[in-house]
Structures are given as structure tokens and as C-alpha cells.
Amino acid sequence: MVFSQLDFWIFFSIVLALYVALPFRAxxxxxxxxxxxxxAAWDWRFLFLIMLSTCTxxxxxxxxxxxETQSARRFWLSVSLWTNLSVLGIFKYFNFFIESFAMLSEKFGFPVSYHALHIVLPVGISFYTFQTLSYTIDVYRRDIRATTSLRDFALFVSFFPQLVAGPIERASHLLPEVSHPRRMTWDNVTRxxxxxxxxxxxKIVIADAISPTVDTIFAMPDPSGGVIxxxxxxxxxxxxxxxxGYTDIARGVARIMGFNLMLNFAQPYFSVNPQDFWxxxxxSLSTWLRDYLYVPLGGNRKGKRRTQINLMLTMVLGGLWxxxxxNFVLWGAYQGTLLVLHRQxxxxxxxxxxxxxxxxxxxxxxxxxxxxxxxxxWLLFRASSFEQITRFTKSLLTMRWSDFSDLGFINIPVPAFAGMAVILFVDVMxxxxxxxxxxxVWLRPARAACYSILVYTLAFGATTTPSAFIYFQF
Amino acid sequence: MRSTLKTFVLTIGFLILLDGLVALLLQGPAPASLKGFFDYGASVPGKIAQMKQHPGAPGNLLAVAWLPDVIEESAVGFKAEASDEAPVMRVYGMSFAADIAHGAQTHRPDMLVDVHGGPNAPPNFSYEVFLEDRQNRKPGDVAVLGILSSTTAAMSSYSNRVWAFEQPAPYTYPVFWPEGADGLRADGPVLQSLSEEIALEAHPDLVAKWHRQLREKDGLYSESAFALPVLDASPFARLIRRALAVQSIKEKEQDINSGKGSDPYPYQEVLRRMVRDFSETARADQQIPVVLLIQTRNSQDPDLRQIFAEYLKANDIPFVATTDLQSIRDPSAFYGDGHYTGNTNKKFGQSLLDVIDREASRSVSMTRVPYSAVN
Structure with missing residues (x-):
């Protein structure tokens, strides 16, 4: 069930009708x-992982x-960290580390045989693991009180609008909204x-329309610098x-029901430096990494060198997330380097x-x-191998004007441009x-005209072939 | 609530106004490509009615590829061929197959090519034409059956109008089903000829029977493509219809291609039986059969080579798989509309000639194929 397909909206209509009809607890x-x-519509087999994480x-x-004993609290925190990170490690990173270890051993002349496990990556595992971890850490730090309601906590972990691709909510923010009656207002519905x-x-008018061209370019054996x-x-x-787009829909769906999910994007391409970008x-991820990784590592409190190391470590782990x-590690290291250089x-x-x-x-x-x-x-992020990164980087560095002569195959549908104009306008405003x-703050007719243009633009570009959200794989 | 209701009503009002403006623009100064974009979303009955109203319009697909006409044209052409004519490469397929044959012709300009095809023709159309065209081939001819990767699911359909939503060529063809150990049973369409199509409105019983067949038996039929043609007046409704119909058809195609869903059409089994019968029939008539496995650039299509190559080899059926010669990931191999470029078709054509030459040299009866290499 994907936000950009009809199935989800039928599902949400049913949920909304029940939501309106039922009292708070129900x-x-x-x-x-x-x-x-x-x-379960993705894969019912992995429901038990969410339940395990929730109950633990x-x-x-x-x-x-x-x-009250600090050592006992620390012990219970380490149980939570081990449980959650082990599940994440096995399902997401096991093969990666085994393969990397085998590759490294072979380089040093000690070839080892290994068996990669055929593990399916449970959708959204990184998101809900980080979300539930933040809860136990916050309780450990006494920033929040532990909830006694398993139902409310389970809903906090699995709330469907943000379950598979965030925003990664904090218990201090979402749990009170779950635990207290919400107000469904017409104002919230409109927003x-x-x-x-x-x-x-x-998602539909722009990202899905561009996706085939991007796939084509990154699958080309030897594209010119201009094409890259x-x-x-x-x-x-x-x-x-x-x-x-996913976040907007998640926040919109939650908002209709009276929940207020956190802002996840604030016009990132208007950034002027790496710190601004992050x-x-x-x-929700960058603040998570800041609060639960960078600051506990010492942040910028332990001198210049240590700050640089902390920044690099945080961003590399953020890349690996x-x-x-x-290539994700490399992307993280690239972001870390930019932050260190900018700081200097x-x-x-x-x-x-x-x-x-x-x-x-x-x-x-x-x-x-x-x-x-x-x-x-993004080139580092999207590339499929080191070899491709090297090849593409070389082509970019040796780019000429003539490289732009072979762009005839790039076919961006007209509605995508209309969509880009609309989104650019929204972001600039x-x-x-x-x-x-x-x-x-606009007059009602202007607002109504604006809403009708949004609806028409969506219909204009609704014919693209839908593709999965990129961040589902994380 | 009152304020929200007012805004809602005003938004609907603006939407209707905007739709009216777009409709006016499309009737007037809008560029042809934009008009075409909106026309893609008209209902199938609406598009066919347009074709009937403007039979001479460029790109009108109403009269193309009706089976009786294709066979009649073939018979006329065959009679016109001199009795001592050199062997002819007779191609059953679509534009992709024709392009490859013409690519081969660039290597051997004296070679005669006779194409019987339809736009985006699925294998059931091409196979049926091959069967019905039997009396219009002679010993020594080469029979080429083109199979396009994007049309495998369409083997469960009776007409392009059902699944080629944006440009629904109305021509029809049978759906084949496995019968017995290795046979096939043809389930013909209710509507079989252009004359029947033109006179359709005058025969309500035929209309009802035809629509019932599509609704009940066609594997790719989608109500959203056919229902409420009256909404075609609204550009907004056309956009919505296009989104719904394309999505619905795509999902049905994916179910068939992946073998999922409830009781999916067994296209792989049917195609295996088709190519075996194609090969046996051609060889029985002392002709050279060649199957073209043509992969489009859409990476979501079934990989024809992966699925059928082993079977074709095991059954000694000559074939050319485009993926053996050209990666679909290389955009320089394609024109903007998705067809292979001339140079790529020349490459495929050379491979086709190599297969034909190899087959000709294997058979005594084929040694008289007098192709002269021009290099």
C-alpha cells in the first residue's frame, strides 16, 4: 500500500470514517x-519485529x-540498545559486514568462504527502530516519563502515516498526542x-516522471559529463x-486526524552551506543524530579535533543508516567532510x-x-559501485560543452515541469x-483558486508510472 | 465549518472554471502535442467514434490491421509475385519486427521483404496471421514471427483497443488457450472485421455481445477505459480517466507477466506452444522459421530471452534475441518513441541473416535460397 496509489486512499477513507465515528480510546x-x-500489506511476516521492538x-x-539505581537503569538501557540494534544489524547489515570482512581478508591474502543470508529487508525498520530507541533513551535520561499504556506506546511506534519512511518522531512530541484526545477541526482538515x-x-507529478530518466542515466555504461x-x-x-512528498502526505494524513507530525524538510535546496543543509x-534524522549520537560523543565541547572526529563519525553512521x-558510507563521509571544512x-x-x-x-x-x-x-548516494563513482567523477571533471549535445534521449513529461513550477512557487513563498x-492569509477566492490549481496539476501529471518511494529501502 | 464549506464550494467553482478554460484552449490555440496529451485520456468508445468521424485524419488507426484485410492484401501481393521470384522473407509482427527485417535488407538489397503486421501487435495476432497466410507462402520462403516483450500480457486480450488505452487501434484477434498436451485452442473475437466495426452501432445485439465478451473474457479489460464516454467533454475528467485506466491495465499486465493474481493467463505456456507450431508448420512447408525475441527499453517487461531461449534451443527453433546484441540500458540504441535506431536494426538484421543462412545451409531444400551478399 503506497501513498501514491488508490489502495491507500481507500484504506484511509475507511480509517477516517471509523476515526470520526469512534470515541477516543476506541x-x-x-x-x-x-x-x-x-x-502487513507490505509483508505480514515482519509484524512480529515491530511487536518485539514495541514490547521490549x-x-x-x-x-x-x-x-532509582543508575547502574540498573544503564543495564536496562543497554538491553534496549542491544535488542534493537541487533535486530537492525541482522536484518539490514549482516550480509554487508560479512561481505566486507571477506573482501578485506582477501585483499590481505586470507581468502575466507562465507554464506550470505537471504534476508529480506523489512520495510521501514531503520525508521521505527530509531523512533523506539529515542523513547528508551529519553526515559533513561529522565527527559520523559515511561507510558503505562501498551496500546498507546504500540501506536506511537507503528502509527501508519509515518511508519515506513518517517518523520522519525520523538516520544516527547508524539506520545502526548497519542495519549490525549485529539481535536479534528475543519482548519486541520484543510491544512x-x-x-x-x-x-x-x-511524488506523482515530479518524482515518478523523472525516475525513468534518472534510472537510464545511472545505468548507462559510459555517459558523457554533460549527461551525468x-x-x-x-x-x-x-x-x-x-x-x-512522502513526508508531506504523512503529515497531511496525520493532520486531518488531528495529529501534528514534525517538519522534516525546510526547502533544503535553498541552503548556502552544509550546516544550513542539515x-x-x-x-527528524539530523536532529536524532545530533541528540543521540553527536552530543553524547561530546559534540563540540571537547576541543576542535574531537569536534571534527565527532562530526565525521556522526555523518558516516548517518550515511550507513x-x-x-x-557508497552510503562514502556519502556520509563526504557530508562529514563538508561540515568539518565549513566549520573551519x-x-x-x-x-x-x-x-x-x-x-x-x-x-x-x-x-x-x-x-x-x-x-x-547525490551522485555518491545514487551510484551502484565505486567503479561507477570513479568513472562518473572523471567524466564530470573532463566535461566539455560538446557533452551537452547528446541529451536527446532525456524525456521529461510536460506535467512534470508544471509540477516543478508549482512546487518551486510553494517553496519560494x-x-x-x-x-x-x-x-x-490570502483572501478566500485566491485560496480557492490556489487549491483548484493544485488539484488540476495533480490530475495533469497523474498518468506517470508509479514507482516505490526511494526511502522505503532504508 | 461554514467557512471551510464556502472555500470548498469556491474551489469546486474554480475547478470547473479552470476546466472550461482548458477546454476552450484545447479547441483553439493550444499546441497539437498538448491537445494530443489530453486526447489520450478520452474513453475508448469516444476515441473510436472520433476515428469513424474523421477517417482521413493523419494517424487514424481505425482501418489498420484487420485480419481479413491483412490476409486479402497478402493474397493479392502473393498472386502478383512472379512464379520464379526469389524466396521472400515474410514477417509477422509489428513495427519493431518490420524494422529488423528492413535492417537485414540494407545488407542484402535484393532480398524481398513482405511485412504483415499491426501497430503494437501481440503474438496472438501475428501467429493467427501466420496461420491464415499459409497459402500465401511458398517453399523456400523465410517466415519470421516477431514477439515484442511489451505485448506478452496482451495475449489474453481480443483487441488493442482494450489495453493500448492511449492509442487504441480497434483491430481484433483471437485469444489462444492451451488444449491437450501441446495444442492450442483459439477463442475468436465477436467483432472480426472493419465492416462490422463501422456498422456496429446499427446492431445493438452485436454491441452487447461484443462488450460482454470483453467484460467477461478479456484479460486486460478495464471498465475505466470504456465507461461514461459523455465525460470526454471535460479535460479534467480525461486526465483522471487516463490515470485510472492506465494504472488498472498496468496492474493487470503485471499480474499476468508475474503469474500472480487469481488464475492469471498462462502466456508463457501459450507462447511456447505457438512458437513450436509456428516452427513445425513452416518447416512442413519447406520454409525457414525464425522467431524474433524483441525486448523494448522498458526494464519491467518480461525478459524474453531469459524465459524462452532455452526452450527454443531445446526444440531447435531458430531465433534472434535482441538482448544478445544490444543492451536495453543504452539509450543511444533507441529513438525517442522507443523504437530501435536504424544502426541497431542493421545489427539485428545482420544477425537475422546469419540465422537464415545457417538454417538454409542445414537443409538441402534450402540451399537454393539465392541471397547474394552485398558487402
Whole structure:
């Protein structure tokens, strides 16, 4: 069941009808069952993993809550960490580490035979594992109280709008919303529907339309530098629209029911430096990594060198979170390096603000330049092998104008351009006004016209072949 | 709530207004490609009615590839061929197969090529034409059966109008089913000729029978493609119909190609029986059979080579698989519309000639094939 297909909307209509009809407690039971049904539609066999994770962390949090001894609390936290990370390790990283170890041994002249396990990656495992881990860590830190309701905790872990691709919610934020009656208001419904429309345009009209071209370019044996450049730009648009589109729909669906999920993207391609980028891209992951990895490692409190190491380590592990492959590690290292370099530059030159007309022009130049830096990162992210990264990088470095003469095969459907214009307008307006609901201050006819344009744009591009959300594989 | 309701009603109003403006634009100054984009979403009955209203319009598919006409044209052509004519390569398939045959012809310009095909023709059409065209071939001829990877699921359908939603050529063909140990049973379409199609509205019984056959027996039939032609007046409705119909047909195709769903059409088994009978029939008539396994650039199509090559080898059926010669991942091998480029077809054509030459040299009766190599 994918957000961009009719099945999901039929499912959601049924859920919504029941939600409206039921009282609060029954709503939560119904949402829990609906969430399990939603997940089982992918693969029912992995439901037990969510249940295992849920029960383990529910009980461990209660144990921690009821003991005052620090060593006992630490023990229970380590049980939670071991359980969750072991499940993640086995299902996501086991083959990767075995294969990497075998490869390394062979390089040093000690070939080893090994058996890779045929493991199917449970969809969304990285998302719900991080979400449930944050709960036990927060309880351990006494930032929040452990919940006594297994039903509410299970719903917090498996809430269907954000179960398979985030945002990675914090218990301190979502659990109170689960535990207390929500208010379904017409205002929330309108905002939710608008978010869903924007998300669907991003996913169906843009990302799915671009996807075949990106696949073609990254499957080409020897594309020119110009083709690779266009390919990375298109992938940058695809991955943004795909992932932020999913988040928008998740937030929209939740909002209709009165839940308020966290913001996950804040116009990331308007970033001017890596630090800015990570404040805008996949915010729920970057803040998770900051709060549960970077800060516990010492953050920037233990000197310059240690800060650099902490940054690199955090970003490399963040890269590895995305997938069990070396290109994700490389992408993480690339992001870490950018952050370290930027930190050093700011340390030497000081932070600057762009003021006035000249400043605005300079700001736009910075955005354009940093977009290229981001795009090279996407090349590392999308590549299928080191060999491809090397080959594509060489072609980019030796690019000529003539490379742009063989772009005839690139076929982006007209509706995708219409969708891009709409999304660019929305993102620019949010960036300029600083208000994600900028349209709410408009007069009603203007708002209505805007909504009708969103609906028409969605219909215009609804004929593309649907493809799975990229972040489902993480 | 009142405020939201007002906004909702106003939004619907703007949507209707916008739809009206788009409709006006499409009737007036909009570029032809944009008009075409919206026309793709019209209902199938609506599109066929348009074809009947404008029979001379460029690209009109109404009259193409009706089986009785194809066979009649073939018979006329065959009679016109001189009795001492050199062997002819008779191609049963679609544009892809014809392109490969013409690619072969560039290597041997004196070779005669006779193509019997339909746009996007599925194997059941090509096989049926091959069977009915038997009296229009002579010993020594080469029979080429083209199988396109994108049309395997369409073997469960009676007409392109059912599954080629955006450009529904209305011509029809039978659906074949396995019968006995290795036979095939043909289930013919109710509507068999262009004249029947043109006179269809005058025969309500035939209309009802034809639609019942499609609804009940056609493996790719989707109600969203056929229902409510009256909505074709709205460009917005056309967009929605296109999304729903294309998606619905695609899902049915995926079920057949993957063998999932409830009781999927056994296209692999039917295709195996087809190519074996094709080969045996051609050889019995002292002709050279060659199967073309043509893979489109769509990586989601079934891999014809992977599925059928072993079977073809085991049964000594000559074949050319395009994936042996050209990766579908190389975009330089394709034109924008998805057809292979001229150079790629030349490459396929050379391989086709190599197979024909090899087969000709294996058989005494085939040694008289007088192709002269021009290199």
C-alpha cells in the first residue's frame, strides 16, 4: 500500500470514517489495528519485529522508571540498545559486514568462504527502530516519563502515516498526542488536504516522471559529463520530491486526524552551506543524530579535533543508516567532510549575513553553488559501485560543452515541469515569508483558486508510472 | 465549518472554471502535442467514434490491421509475385519486427521483404496471421514471427483497443488457450472485421455481445477505459480517466507477466506452444522459421530471452534475441518513441541473416535460397 496509489486512499477513507465515528480510546485501538494492517500489506511476516521492538522497549522503559539505581537503569538501557540494534544489524547489515570482512581478508591474502543470508529487508525498520530507541533513551535520561499504556506506546511506534519512511518522531512530541484526545477541526482538515495535495504532486507529478530518466542515466555504461551533470540534477529533484512528498502526505494524513507530525524538510535546496543543509534536510534524522549520537560523543565541547572526529563519525553512521552499502558510507563521509571544512572556514572568516540587493544576489549565487556541491553528494548516494563513482567523477571533471549535445534521449513529461513550477512557487513563498501556511492569509477566492490549481496539476501529471518511494529501502 | 464549506464550494467553482478554460484552449490555440496529451485520456468508445468521424485524419488507426484485410492484401501481393521470384522473407509482427527485417535488407538489397503486421501487435495476432497466410507462402520462403516483450500480457486480450488505452487501434484477434498436451485452442473475437466495426452501432445485439465478451473474457479489460464516454467533454475528467485506466491495465499486465493474481493467463505456456507450431508448420512447408525475441527499453517487461531461449534451443527453433546484441540500458540504441535506431536494426538484421543462412545451409531444400551478399 503506497501513498501514491488508490489502495491507500481507500484504506484511509475507511480509517477516517471509523476515526470520526469512534470515541477516543476506541480510536487508538482502531488506529493501532489499522497501522498493523497497513504494515502487513507490505509483508505480514515482519509484524512480529515491530511487536518485539514495541514490547521490549515498553517493558524496559517501565523497569527503568521503577528503579532509582543508575547502574540498573544503564543495564536496562543497554538491553534496549542491544535488542534493537541487533535486530537492525541482522536484518539490514549482516550480509554487508560479512561481505566486507571477506573482501578485506582477501585483499590481505586470507581468502575466507562465507554464506550470505537471504534476508529480506523489512520495510521501514531503520525508521521505527530509531523512533523506539529515542523513547528508551529519553526515559533513561529522565527527559520523559515511561507510558503505562501498551496500546498507546504500540501506536506511537507503528502509527501508519509515518511508519515506513518517517518523520522519525520523538516520544516527547508524539506520545502526548497519542495519549490525549485529539481535536479534528475543519482548519486541520484543510491544512492536511493541502499538504497531501502538495505531497502527491511532488511524488506523482515530479518524482515518478523523472525516475525513468534518472534510472537510464545511472545505468548507462559510459555517459558523457554533460549527461551525468543533468542526471545528478534530476536525481536531486527526484529524491527531494520523493522523500519530502512522502513526508508531506504523512503529515497531511496525520493532520486531518488531528495529529501534528514534525517538519522534516525546510526547502533544503535553498541552503548556502552544509550546516544550513542539515538544518533543512531530513530534519527528524539530523536532529536524532545530533541528540543521540553527536552530543553524547561530546559534540563540540571537547576541543576542535574531537569536534571534527565527532562530526565525521556522526555523518558516516548517518550515511550507513541509509543503507548497507559503501557508497552510503562514502556519502556520509563526504557530508562529514563538508561540515568539518565549513566549520573551519567559519572559524577563520566568521559567519556572514548577506544584506541589501548585492547581498541577495550573493545569496542566490551561494545557493546555486552549494546546490552543485549537494548534487555531487547525490551522485555518491545514487551510484551502484565505486567503479561507477570513479568513472562518473572523471567524466564530470573532463566535461566539455560538446557533452551537452547528446541529451536527446532525456524525456521529461510536460506535467512534470508544471509540477516543478508549482512546487518551486510553494517553496519560494515559504522561504520568503517564513510561513509554511503562507496561503492562509490570502483572501478566500485566491485560496480557492490556489487549491483548484493544485488539484488540476495533480490530475495533469497523474498518468506517470508509479514507482516505490526511494526511502522505503532504508 | 461554514467557512471551510464556502472555500470548498469556491474551489469546486474554480475547478470547473479552470476546466472550461482548458477546454476552450484545447479547441483553439493550444499546441497539437498538448491537445494530443489530453486526447489520450478520452474513453475508448469516444476515441473510436472520433476515428469513424474523421477517417482521413493523419494517424487514424481505425482501418489498420484487420485480419481479413491483412490476409486479402497478402493474397493479392502473393498472386502478383512472379512464379520464379526469389524466396521472400515474410514477417509477422509489428513495427519493431518490420524494422529488423528492413535492417537485414540494407545488407542484402535484393532480398524481398513482405511485412504483415499491426501497430503494437501481440503474438496472438501475428501467429493467427501466420496461420491464415499459409497459402500465401511458398517453399523456400523465410517466415519470421516477431514477439515484442511489451505485448506478452496482451495475449489474453481480443483487441488493442482494450489495453493500448492511449492509442487504441480497434483491430481484433483471437485469444489462444492451451488444449491437450501441446495444442492450442483459439477463442475468436465477436467483432472480426472493419465492416462490422463501422456498422456496429446499427446492431445493438452485436454491441452487447461484443462488450460482454470483453467484460467477461478479456484479460486486460478495464471498465475505466470504456465507461461514461459523455465525460470526454471535460479535460479534467480525461486526465483522471487516463490515470485510472492506465494504472488498472498496468496492474493487470503485471499480474499476468508475474503469474500472480487469481488464475492469471498462462502466456508463457501459450507462447511456447505457438512458437513450436509456428516452427513445425513452416518447416512442413519447406520454409525457414525464425522467431524474433524483441525486448523494448522498458526494464519491467518480461525478459524474453531469459524465459524462452532455452526452450527454443531445446526444440531447435531458430531465433534472434535482441538482448544478445544490444543492451536495453543504452539509450543511444533507441529513438525517442522507443523504437530501435536504424544502426541497431542493421545489427539485428545482420544477425537475422546469419540465422537464415545457417538454417538454409542445414537443409538441402534450402540451399537454393539465392541471397547474394552485398558487402
Amino acid at each position: 480510536q487508538n485501538w482502531m488506529l493501532l489495528i489499522a497501522s498493523y494492517v497497513f504494515y 522497549d515498553y517493558l524496559i522503559a517501565l523497569k527503568m522508571e521503577r528503579t 492536511g488536504v493541502v499538504l497531501c495535495l502538495i505531497g502527491l504532486i511532488k 551533470l543533468i542526471g545528478t540534477w534530476l536525481f536531486a529533484i527526484q529524491i527531494y520530491c520523493d522523500f519530502s 538544518r533543512r534536510w531530513h530534519i 541509509h543503507g548497507a552499502a559503501w 572556514l567559519v572559524g577563520k572568516l566568521g559567519a556572514r549575513t548577506d544584506k541589501g540587493f548585492g547581498g541577495m544576489f550573493l545569496h542566490i549565487i551561494k545557493i546555486a553553488l552549494f546546490f552543485q556541491v549537494t548534487c555531487y553528494g 515559504i522561504e520568503v515569508t517564513g510561513n509554511p501556511r503562507f496561503y492562509e
